[in-house]
Amino acid sequence: MTLEILTSDILSPVRHGFFSRRGGASSGIFSGLNCGHGSSDQTEAVALNRRRVADAMEVTPDALIGVHQVHSPTALTVEGPQNGEKPRADAIVTATPGLALTILTADCQPVLFADREAQVIGAAHAGWRGALDGVLETTLDAMEALGAKRENTCAVIGPTISQRAYEVGPGFMDEFIAESPDNTRFFANGQDDRLQFDLPAFGLHRLRQAGIGQAEWTRHCTYSDPERFYSYRRSTHAKEADYGRLISVIKL
Numbered sequence: 001m002t003l004e005i006l007t008s009d010i011l012s013p014v015r016h017g018f019f020s021r022r023g024g025a026s027s028g029i030f031s032g033l034n035c036g037h038g039s040s041d042q043t044e045a046v047a048l049n050r051r052r053v054a055d056a057m058e059v060t061p062d063a064l065i066g067v068h069q070v071h072s073p074t075a076l077t078v079e080g081p082q083n084g085e086k087p088r089a090d091a092i093v094t095a096t097p098g099l100a101l102t103i104l105t106a107d108c109q110p111v112l113f114a115d116r117e118a119q120v121i122g123a124a125h126a127g128w129r130g131a132l133d134g135v136l137e138t139t140l141d142a143m144e145a146l147g148a149k150r151e152n153t154c155a156v157i158g159p160t161i162s163q164r165a166y167e168v169g170p171g172f173m174d175e176f177i178a179e180s181p182d183n184t185r186f187f188a189n190g191q192d193d194r195l196q197f198d199l200p201a202f203g204l205h206r207l208r209q210a211g212i213g214q215a216e217w218t219r220h221c222t223y224s225d226p227e228r229f230y231s232y233r234r235s236t237h238a239k240e241a242d243y244g245r246l247i248s249v250i251k252l
Contacts, residue, residue, distance in 0.1 A: 003033065003056055004228065008156040010214050014114040014121060015057060016250040018158035018218060020228040024049045029240050034230070036104050036245025050247075057249050059100045064249070066102045067092055069125045073134040075142040091124035091139040095146040100251035106232040107161040107222050109203050110248035113139060115148035121250050126157075131203050132175065137210045150211045157217040158248050161233060163188060163198035165223035170195065176202075222246070 003023035007016060024033030025048045030041040033049045047061075054061045062081050067089040075091035078099060092101045093113075101123040103110045108127035114120075124130070124139045140150045167190055176183035186205070188196040200217040207215040222229040235243035 034244035035247035093122040120148035159220035162221035
């Protein structure tokens with residue numbers, strides 16, 4: 001099956017893609033393009049999937065640059081291949097041609113950034129914790145350190161869990177209200193005392209508050225489309241032992 005790669009006009013002509021699970025070599029609960037070595041999938045299948053992604057991005061597999069994601073606000077600047085190292089961070093930026101920055105997700109927001117004029121790119125993993133703690137802002141800061149201007153920078157949020165699928169408890173909202181009472185607008189009433197959190201709307205808000213030039217969400221929900229996307233929450237509800245990871249990539 002052919003790979004499915006979602007793109008955005010606002011990042012063009014910078015090469016990028018939010019890869020769905022279609023077209024991969026994994027089977028069982030990981031069926032499709034599982035690119036997460038941290039899963040319990042077969043190592044050979046994940047490696048083959050990543051080679052297919054590298055081929056699609058016209059790079060070698062060692063040019064796929066990733067980090068050990070820990071839901072932090074840490075942004076890492078890279079200038080060359082990692083030689084197998086994966087520092088703990090949740091965003092990567094570079095001005096080096098030929099490097100493909102990658103983020104793995106399964107409900108959290110994958111966010112790809114580009115300042116086409118300055119030739120600086122970035123990629124961030126922004127779950128609720130990372131977004132609240134400032135990973136989107138630190139990505140922009142790191143890009144600026146390489147010569148980018150945030151008013152010239154575009155960012156796209158890829159497939160992520162949508163509000164209708166993201167049920168949380170009342171204590172969850174307290175952390176957002178502690179930062180700003182205005183954050184209540186990202187919550188809707190659910191059943192009983194439950195709430196529905198709008199993660200991509202919160203991500204867009206943080207990007208715009210930070211002064212980014214342009215930002216959008218692809219409007220794909222990972223939870224609601226099992227044929228195309230992996231979802232940690234959906235796998236948990238189905239009581240599955242593990243889940244696949246989607247990959248999002250951008251390169252100069």
